[in-house]
Amino acid sequence: MQLNKRILIFGAGIAGLSTAYYLRNEGFLPVVYEKRPEAGGRFATLEYEGVYINKGAMMFAPELNRGFTELIAELGVPHELIRLKKFALQVGDKITGLDSWSMFRSGLFSISEYMKWRRLVKFIKGLDFRLESWDPKLQELHSVSLEEFCVRDMGYSRKMLDYIVQPFSSFGYIDPPHIAADHGLFLLAYGDTPIRVPHKGMADVASELVRRMPGVVRAGFRIESAGKNSSGAFDVNIIGPDEKPFKETADNIVFATGQESLGRIMPEINFNMKCTKTRGVIFEARCPQYRKYDVLLFSKFNNPHGVHGGEMKHLPDGRTIAGMFLYRPDADIEAVFGKYKELPKVGWSPAITLIPPASRTRGVETEVPGAYIVGDFYRLPCIESCVYTAKQAVERIKNEI
Numbered sequence: 523m524q525l526n527k528r529i530l531i532f533g534a535g536i537a538g539l540s541t542a543y544y545l546r547n548e549g550f551l552p553v554v555y556e557k558r559p560e561a562g563g564r565f566a567t568l569e570y571e572g573v574y575i576n577k578g579a580m581m582f583a584p585e586l587n588r589g590f591t592e593l594i595a596e597l598g599v600p601h602e603l604i605r606l607k608k609f610a611l612q613v614g615d616k617i618t619g620l621d622s623w624s625m626f627r628s629g630l631f632s633i634s635e636y637m638k639w640r641r642l643v644k645f646i647k648g649l650d651f652r653l654e655s656w657d658p659k660l661q662e663l664h665s666v667s668l669e670e671f672c673v674r675d676m677g678y679s680r681k682m683l684d685y686i687v688q689p690f691s692s693f694g695y696i697d698p699p700h701i702a703a704d705h706g707l708f709l710l711a712y713g714d715t716p717i718r719v720p721h722k723g724m725a726d727v728a729s730e731l732v733r734r735m736p737g738v739v740r741a742g743f744r745i746e747s748a749g750k751n752s753s754g755a756f757d758v759n760i761i762g763p764d765e766k767p768f769k770e771t772a773d774n775i776v777f778a779t780g781q782e783s784l785g786r787i788m789p790e791i792n793f794n795m796k797c798t799k800t801r802g803v804i805f806e807a808r809c810p811q812y813r814k815y816d817v818l819l820f821s822k823f824n825n826p827h828g829v830h831g832g833e834m835k836h837l838p839d840g841r842t843i844a845g846m847f848l849y850r851p852d853a854d855i856e857a858v859f860g861k862y863k864e865l866p867k868v869g870w871s872p873a874i875t876l877i878p879p880a881s882r883t884r885g886v887e888t889e890v891p892g893a894y895i896v897g898d899f900y901r902l903p904c905i906e907s908c909v910y911t912a913k914q915a916v917e918r919i920k921n922e923i
């Protein structure tokens with residue numbers, strides 16, 4: 523292992539930051555270039571009057587995100603449990619908490635529908651979602667869509683798909699026919715496991731990583747292009763905050779840019795990944811009907827307003843700060859929340875890498891030796907995939923001859 527290797531990481535989202543963190547734990551001294559003025563990427567949180575609302579990722583489940591849970595514990599970032607009864611699913615004017623008892627009592631489902639939901643939950647409980655080992659059952663399900671699986675293997679009706687499966691799969695901003703069943707079931711698994719959120723939002727995780735690696739993250743620097751030179755090292759063209767271009771040389775490069783810039787920086791690498799997108803808005807409203815809930819979720823079915831759902835923080839004076847994602851750009855937020863005052867717009871943003879049925883899973887290696895990719899593309903995309911691929915890339919760099 524050559525600890526004096528020059529390693530450049532492109533992008534300071536959770537994937538790039540955790541790669542730098544694990545490299546440093548191994549004794550390497552990487553540098554992270556981030557094009558935006560601040561680190562974090564889709565780990566971004568707005569602080570408003572003492573409350574924290576996420577603009578991107580919000581939650582993790584210790585059972586499903588073991589690597590990320592370890593990282594957050596190591597960093598000492600405080601986090602708290604959100605109970606499923608604090609998650610509201612609203613269909614028309616009916617609203618239910620997402621815990622079994624609230625769902626049972628909600629009147630939204632017949633006993634037989636409720637039992638079918640429990641059967642699916644039991645099936646999901648028996649699956650192994652760890653990224654290290656691909657459960658053969660999940661591997662089989664990778665070839666069909668979530669919708670096909672729910673209808674074919676679970677006997678789900680249209681109503682069950684519209685009321686439960688779609689709102690859950692839209693955690694990934696994707697509908698049941700377009701997502702592979704293994705990834706879809708992973709999203710559904712969040713519906714029956716303890717969920718945690720950092721007290722100060724996901725941005726706190728990014729800030730803590732930056733704080734622990736002084737001088738490593740260079741924000742405001744955009745990677746323009748990279749290529750191998752005649753001595754086998756990488757030449758990297760960078761634009762600084764003053765728009766002045768300069769060049770760096772590296773032994774290894776790690777792409778952690780999310781879907782943005784992929785392929786453009788180094789055309790010989792064919793990433794061929796697509797990302798789901800979402801549009802978010804953060805606003806202040808008075809909506810007493812939602813005060814007992816922290817997260818709100820709407821089905822797309824029979825949804826005239828087009829609000830998808832999101833996070834809510836309630837202030838003691840009756841105001842709610844809501845970070846809501848929309849099914850449509852012209853969503854009628856007022857129809858759900860009444861009069862509201864808009865705070866910063868989040869805008870259209872990449873959400874999660876799309877895993878369509880029967881798609882190929884790629885690893886961290888690229889077509890170019892010494893260049894790696896990390897992020898939310900591995901098997902079951904989410905923050906866990908970012909941390910997992912970060913560790914994989916570090917292992918590869920360590921073991922390079």
Ligand SMILES: Cc1cc2nc3c(=O)[nH]c(=O)nc-3n(C[C@H](O)[C@H](O)[C@H](O)COP(=O)(O)OP(=O)(O)OC[C@H]3O[C@@H](n4cnc5c(N)ncnc54)[C@H](O)[C@@H]3O)c2cc1C
Nearest residue numbers: 533535536537557563564578579580581745780898904905
């Ligand atoms: C609304 C929303 C909710 C979500 N909720 C959850 C959730 O609750 N749980 C979960 O597990 N996942 C969730 N996700 C997904 C999760 O946020 C992402 O999977 C994860 O944050 C991706 O991290 P990343 O580091 O791969 O990419 P990013 O966070 O996108 O980071 C990429 C970074 O690279 C930078 N960059 C791009 N191009 C260049 C360049 N040319 N030069 C330099 N820098 C560059 C970008 O500015 C960015 O900072 C959510 C996503 C969204 C949008």
